[in-house]
Every structure is written in structure tokens, then in C-alpha cells.
Amino acid sequence: MTEATRRERLRAETEREIRQAARALLVERGRDAVTLRAIARELGITAPALYRYYDSHDALLRQLCDDICADMAAVLYADLAADTSGHVGCQVRAVCRSFRRWALAHPQEFALVFASPRDPLDTDQFGSVFLQLAGRLIASNLVVKHADDEVPEVLHEDLARFQQVLIDAVSVHGVTIEDDVLNLGKIYHVVQSWVRLYGHVALEVFGRFPFAVSNPEPMFDSMLDHMLSEIGFADD
Amino acid sequence: MTEATRRERLRAETEREIRQAARALLVERGRDAVTLRAIARELGITAPALYRYYDSHDALLRQLCDDICADMAAVLYADLAADTSGHVGCQVRAVCRSFRRWALAHPQEFALVFASPRDPLDTDQFGSVFLQLAGRLIASNLVVKHADDEVPEVLHEDLARFQQVLIDAVSVHGVTIEDDVLNLGKIYHVVQSWVRLYGHVALEVFGRFPFAVSNPEPMFDSMLDHMLSEIGFADD
DNA sequence: CGGTTTTAGTGAACGGTGTTTACAAGAGTT
DNA sequence: AACTCTTGTAAACACCGTTCACTAAAACCG
Numbered sequence: 001m002t003e004a005t006r007r008e009r010l011r012a013e014t015e016r017e018i019r020q021a022a023r024a025l026l027v028e029r030g031r032d033a034v035t036l037r038a039i040a041r042e043l044g045i046t047a048p049a050l051y052r053y054y055d056s057h058d059a060l061l062r063q064l065c066d067d068i069c070a071d072m073a074a075v076l077y078a079d080l081a082a083d084t085s086g087h088v089g090c091q092v093r094a095v096c097r098s099f100r101r102w103a104l105a106h107p108q109e110f111a112l113v114f115a116s117p118r119d120p121l122d123t124d125q126f127g128s129v130f131l132q133l134a135g136r137l138i139a140s141n142l143v144v145k146h147a148d149d150e151v152p153e154v155l156h157e158d159l160a161r162f163q164q165v166l167i168d169a170v171s172v173h174g175v176t177i178e179d180d181v182l183n184l185g186k187i188y189h190v191v192q193s194w195v196r197l198y199g200h201v202a203l204e205v206f207g208r209f210p211f212a213v214s215n216p217e218p219m220f221d222s223m224l225d226h227m228l229s230e231i232g233f234a235d236d
Numbered sequence: 237m238t239e240a241t242r243r244e245r246l247r248a249e250t251e252r253e254i255r256q257a258a259r260a261l262l263v264e265r266g267r268d269a270v271t272l273r274a275i276a277r278e279l280g281i282t283a284p285a286l287y288r289y290y291d292s293h294d295a296l297l298r299q300l301c302d303d304i305c306a307d308m309a310a311v312l313y314a315d316l317a318a319d320t321s322g323h324v325g326c327q328v329r330a331v332c333r334s335f336r337r338w339a340l341a342h343p344q345e346f347a348l349v350f351a352s353p354r355d356p357l358d359t360d361q362f363g364s365v366f367l368q369l370a371g372r373l374i375a376s377n378l379v380v381k382h383a384d385d386e387v388p389e390v391l392h393e394d395l396a397r398f399q400q401v402l403i404d405a406v407s408v409h410g411v412t413i414e415d416d417v418l419n420l421g422k423i424y425h426v427v428q429s430w431v432r433l434y435g436h437v438a439l440e441v442f443g444r445f446p447f448a449v450s451n452p453e454p455m456f457d458s459m460l461d462h463m464l465s466e467i468g469f470a471d472d
Numbered sequence: 473c474g475g476t477t478t479t480a481g482t483g484a485a486c487g488g489t490g491t492t493t494a495c496a497a498g499a500g501t502t
Numbered sequence: 503a504a505c506t507c508t509t510g511t512a513a514a515c516a517c518c519g520t521t522c523a524c525t526a527a528a529a530c531c532g
Contacts, residue, residue, distance in 0.1 A: 007479075007528060014480085030353075035518060048520075049481050057519060107353045115351035115442055117266075117343045130446040154454040162447040192432075192459065194446060199435020206351055210366040210430060211398040218390040223428065243499065243508070250509090271489060284491075285510050293490060 015053055017043050022064050026108050034061065061112075068109045069125035075102050076133060088140040089233035095133055096197055096224055103201045110205050114198070128169065134190055135170035139177045151188040159187045189231045196227050251289055253279050258300050262344050270297065297348075304345045305361035311338050312369060324376040325469035331369055332433055332460055339437045346441050350434070364405065370426055371406035375413045387424040395423045425467045432463050 021042040025034045036057055040047045054060040079098035083091050103110040113126065151159065163184065167177050200223055203209050204216050213219060257278040261270045272293055276283045290296040315334035319327050339346040349362065387395065399420065403413050436459055439445050440452050449455060 005529075011480085036520090037518065046482060047518090048483085051520080052480055111351065111353050114444060115347065115438065117347050117441065118443060126444075127446060134446070152454050152458045154451060155458065158447070158449050158451070158455075165447055191445070191455075192462075195435040195439060195459065196428075196432055197435075198439055198444070199431040199433075202351065202438055203431060203434055205353065207354060208350060208362075208434070209427070210363055210370070211394070211401055213394050215390060215394070218388050219394075219427075222388045222391065223431065226428075241500080247509085272491090273489065282511060284512090287491075288509060
């Protein structure tokens with residue numbers, strides 16, 4: 001069965017251990033603790049050996065980002081699947097809550113993936129996760145509600161492109177979106193929802209609300225309510 | 237006039253140069269380039285000498301954060317003052333735009349101050365800047381519009397405390413807020429506005445919109461419009 | 473099988489980092 | 503002038519990313 005040679009198996013195993021060690025260091029002692037020497041120490045090898053697996057410390061960190069995104073995606077998908085209500089509104093709510101929960105439980109990972117200046121070109125898995133989830137949820141049965149003329153005309157081009165990206169993303173998985181379900185107005189509100197979701201979660205993770213919030217969860221839920229009703233998921 | 241001794245003046249000057257060098261390094265070559273040795277090199281001294289001014293590298297970074305906040309505050313206040321329209325809605329818009337402009341022009345600073353995991357205890361100047369600006373603008377003549385019962389009851393306590401903090405913050409500067417102008421519903425919407433403002437700006441700075449936005453400014457302005465109308469600044 | 477190539481790992485080295493320590497030299501004080 | 507306080511230095515320690523020459527073992531091949 002395993003076509004891999006002995007050497008390939010060992011290499012894959014070592015690579016797995018490297019990622020695992022890097023992740024543990026990030027979680028337990030922060031971004032700056034993810035050093036080549038610390039990772040190597042964990043594996044019982046020397047630092048230069050890691051260059052057989054990654055071109056540089058930077059490349060390893062990028063890999064780490066991708067791993068984090070993949071793991072987060074798995075969590076989000078799982079929590080989405082756990083919602084058996086059949087109501088899209090509930091599903092959206094479940095995913096948003098899942099995102100917040102994940103971010104609060106993994107602040108270092110969140111900071112690395114979602115709050116580091118980076119070139120917009122290099123994309124990790126996050127983009128596709130977002131597209132898959134958003135696309136899937138939108139495609140289901142979102143009530144058509146928003147007129148295109150609500151959104152400024154300058155944005156039409158970008159939003160139309162994003163619309164196409166969304167359609168392509170879900171069509172890869174066999175789902176098709178009818179044109180009347182996904183208009184520009186709706187796309188715009190999806191983006192606005194992402195702004196609010198991300199804004200709240202990041203502020204909470206980074207402790208940047210302008211006052212001490214003793215219990216942020218109801219505030220988040222309240223924000224979600226407004227967000228969902230605004231986007232048309234009011235009584236789903 | 238200058239009561240300071242010669243030594244005190246020299247010390248203050250050196251400290252100023254340290255901050256200046258640290259800032260330049262952050263701006264030009266990123267957070268990781270702000271090293272004690274690099275700063276010392278810039279001043280023509282040796283690294284251990286910096287320990288006469290700061291307890292550690294970490295303490296220096298914290299000072300850097302405060303400096304950044306102070307500078308940003310100065311920019312925001314200036315842009316606020318530059319708006320001579322007399323309309324509070326225009327002033328809020330001016331400050332929000334100023335915040336976005338500053339963040340885009342200073343991504344490294346923004347990331348350091350607004351997107352680093354930190355203990356919520358240690359507060360830099362940002363909190364007071366926010367309070368001053370928000371308080372001042374709210375105090376002016378915001379149309380009463382939002383009922384308290386819109387906000388979940390669990391939030392009342394936190395929001396009431398924040399309300400008091402706001403009142404105190406502006407009263408220090410001689411401004412008083414009448415009770416009927418600042419109710420919990422309004423406070424809640426102020427917080428929600430901060431969520432959206434921060435969310436958009438951070439997403440733009442970090443390139444984390446789910447698709448390539450070729451021209452984010454109109455999207456920001458559009459968001460601002462919705463935000464202001466929601467908070468009651470519609471036709472000010 | 474025997475010889476060759478490919479590979480994963482080592483150890484030493486280079487220049488960089490934060491931090492501590494012992495020490496010098498000047499400024500301020502009495 | 504003698505003394506103290508302050509600001510700097512140089513040396514050292516342990517850590518960092520990275521390069522390079524080298525070894526030993528695995529894989530390949532005639």
C-alpha cells in the first residue's frame with residue numbers, strides 16, 4: 001500500500017514533528033519563541049538540519065500560518081456541521097461564534113495569521129476557507145433583500161469580481177448559485193459583516209475595546225443579531 | 237527659566253534621541269529591527285548604555301507604543317480641528333478618516349499598538365484619546381435616537397460604567413454632558429461604531445479582505461455613511 | 473554483490489541579539 | 503580637593519539565523 005520509500009516516510013514524519021514543535025512553541029511562549037534552535041532542540045537534532053526542510057526561518061513561519069489556517073478551517077467546518085437545525089441563519093451564527101471561540105482560545109495564532117502586515121499576494125488557506133463557508137451559506141437560501149443601488153457604483157467592479165470568485169469557489173464543490181440569489185447588494189453586506197465580525201473578535205483578542213468589558217460574549221451575540229438581521233437572516 | 241541642570245538636559249536629549257531612533261527603525265525596517273544595538277549604533281553609543289534609560293528591551297517597546305499613540309492622537313486632534321464645518325457629523329467623519337489615513341500610512345505602528353496581544357491592564361494613551369474624542373463629539377449635539385431597551389440587559393452594567401468614564405473624561409476638560417444626551421443605547425452604538433471602524437481599518441492594513449479590493453476608500457466611506465446614519469448623524 | 477550517488481544530519485564558524493558585570497571618567501556637591 | 507552620583511564603556515554569556523565543509527547511512531544501479 002504505502003508506495004513511499006523508507007526515506008520518504010521518515011522525512012514526512014520529521015516534517016510533521018517540526019510543524020508540531022513550532023506550533024507548540026508559538027502557543028506556549030509566543031511568536032518570538034518559535035526559533036529554529038528551539039524547534040531543533042525539541043526534536044533532538046541541530047538547527048542547520050532544519051534547512052533540509054525549510055529554506056529559512058521565514059519560510060517555516062509561513063508554513064506555520066498555513067497549518068494554523070487549515071486547523072481553524074477544520075474547527076469551523078466541524079462546528080458548522082454540528083448545527084443540525086437546517087436554518088442557514090443558525091449556521092451562520094454557529095460559524096461566527098466558532099470563529100470568535102477559536103480566536104480567543106488561540107490568541108497567538110490569531111495574531112500571526114490575522115494581524116501581521118503581509119504582502120496581499122501570498123495567500124494562505126484563509127481565503128478559501130472564507131469563500132467556502134460564505135459561499136456555501138449564501139448559496140443556501142438567503143432571502144433576497146438588498147438592492148444593488150444601495151452600494152456605491154465605484155464598488156461595483158470589485159464586488160462583481162468577488163461575486164464571480166464566490167461562485168467559482170462553491171462551484172468547485174458542485175454547488176451552483178443562481179444569479180438572482182447573489183446580487184451585488186448582498187455581496188456588499190457579506191463584506192460588511194466580515195468587517196464587523198473581524199472587528200469585534202480582534203478587539204476582544206487584543207483587549208482594545210475602549211473600556212473594560214467584563215462579559216464580552218453577550219456583546220458579541222448582540223452584534224451578531226444586528227448583523228444577521230441587517231443581512232437578511234432575521235427569522236430563519 | 238530652564239530649572240533643569242545641565243545633566244538633566246543632556247539626559248532628556250539622549251532619551252529623545254533614543255525614542256526617535258527606535259521609531260525610525262520601526263517605520264523603516266519593521267518591529268524586529270528595533271534592537272537595542274541598532275538604536276545604540278544610531279546614537280553612537282553602546283547597547284548597555286541604553287539600560288541607563290530603560291529597564292529592558294520590552295520596556296523600551298512599551299515606551300515606543302506610548303509615543304506612537306501620542307503622535308497619532310496629535311494627528312487626529314489636528315484633523316478634527318481642521319474641520320471648521322461646525323457639524324458634529326462632519327467632525328466624526330473627519331476623525332474616522334484621519335484614523336484610517338494614519339493607519340495606512342503607519343502600518344508598522346498600527347500593528348504594534350493595535351494588533352499585539354497584551355495584558356489588558358497596561359493602558360497606553362490610546363484609551364484616553366478615544367475617550368477624549370468620542371466624549372467630545374458625543375457631548376456636542378448628538379441627536380437622541382436610541383432607546384436603552386435596544387441593548388441587552390447583561391451589557392447595562394458595563395455600558396453604564398463606560399458612560400461614567402466618558403463623562404469623567406470630558407469633564408476633566410471642563411465639558412459637561414447632560415444626562416439626556418448620553419444614554420446606554422447611544423453608548424452601545426458608539427462601541428459598535430468602533431468595532432466597524434477598527435474592523436475595516438485593520439482588515440485594510442493587514443490585507444485581510446476576502447478578495448482584492450482595488451480601491452478601498454469608497455468602501456470605507458460607504459461604511460462610514462452607514463455607520464453615521466445608524467448612530468444618528470445622518471444629516472448633520 | 474560492489475560502487476556510486478543522494479540525503480539527513482553534524483560541528484564549527486560568523487555576525488547578530490538581550491542582558492549582566494566590573495570598571496572608568498566626568499559632573500555635581502560639599 | 504575629596505567625595506558621590508551618573509553616564510558611559512568593554513568584556514562576557516547565552517541565545518539567535520545562516521553558511522559551509524564534512525560524515526554516515528540510505529537508495530540506486532550496473
